[in-house]
Amino acid sequence: MQLKSIERIELPPTADMHVHLRQGKLMELVVPTVRQGGVDTVFVPPLTSVEQVLEYQSKLRAITKDVNFLMSLFLHPSVTPQVIAQAAAAGITGVKMYPQGVTTNSESGVSNLESFYETFAAMEQHGLVLNLHGEVLESLAPADTTLEEAFLPTLKTLHERFPRLRIVLEHCTTAAAVEAVRACGPTVGATITAHHLYLTSDEAHCDPFAFCKPIPKNPTDRDALVKTVISGDPKFFFGSDSAPHPLQSKTSAAQGKAPAGVFTQPFVTQLVLLALEEAIERGVIAEAEVTQEKLEGFLSRFGRRFYQLPEASQKKIVLERKGERIPTSISTKDRGLEVGISRGGTEVFSLRWEES
Helix, strand or coil, X not given: CCCCCCCEEEECCEEECCECCCCHHHHHHHCCHHHHCCEEEEECCCECCHHHHHHHHHHHHHHCCCCEEECEEECCCCCCHHHHHHHHHCCCCEEEECECCCCCCCCCCECCHHHHHHHHHHHHHHCCEEEEECCCCHHHCCCCCCHHHHHHHHHHHHHHHCCCCCEEEECCCCHHHHHHHHHCCCCEEXXXXXXXXXXXXXXXXXXXXXXXXXXXXXXXXXHHHHHHHCCCCCCEEECCCECCCEHHHHHCCCCCCCCCXXXXXXXXXXXXXXXXXXXXXXXXXCHHHCCHHHHHHHXXXXXXXXXXXXXXXXXXXXXXXXXXECCCEEECCCCCCEEECCXXXXXXXXXXXXXX
């Protein structure tokens, strides 16, 4: 595919297997942007009980009925094997595991993995997916080792002990994580974001709109992720980890103190394509390596297959070059709430929906 010069691309709808849609007014602002970004299926962050999860799903569906919201539970001691059975019966898709204290809202996360082995066995039995935030506390990481790399032995241990449990290592940021996932069997997959395909640690540390967790790594790791996206390996699929925060909280914070999260949702599909174009310019990949089949696989088909979902709907997304630029933000009509968008001002494909 001549990505740098092509004027029109048709793709199945994107499946975004890691989003943050928030609550209240922020939720009402952000949820409509899911379809705007070419997405029809999302894996939604967790809540702590089946009842809360189903209530949240109902709120999301009230905003839009055109998105398939895959729901999840937050792993903590109250999520027993009995709760897993209840969740499976209610149609909940997965359980999210945060190591305690590693990221936003993870204070009640997991500190003792073995205490959840019975829960993992129940998930294996009932077909729920385990989604991992793959980092350790900074105090537990050896010197010169990233927090993600220090977590990878845990991934290996979980897979060896529960080989039939489907596990997703979310938001890979290192070449080491890619290799660790490849070394596991077919029940282990991983998501890659759009922003980790174009950001590095230098940008993340100086730009509040690029600051996120996991922190983007060095250019070598970024380029390893790009190569993975166009490898055609079905173990890797798209999950934006798009995380909106009110604009003021990003701009008013001291350097290095902004809330962690990059908001990409309204342009997630286009930002993946943009990252691939930039990688071609850097000489990391060749245009011939970017094919229709590989784009469809990473953005849509591989994630659906891993989650055992049907193929995409009868609709498709059409991307065309029309000179459109990403706005700097989205806001409510009264501008009482505003969220900054990653890569504001950058020219990208325009996107619209069509019947297949």
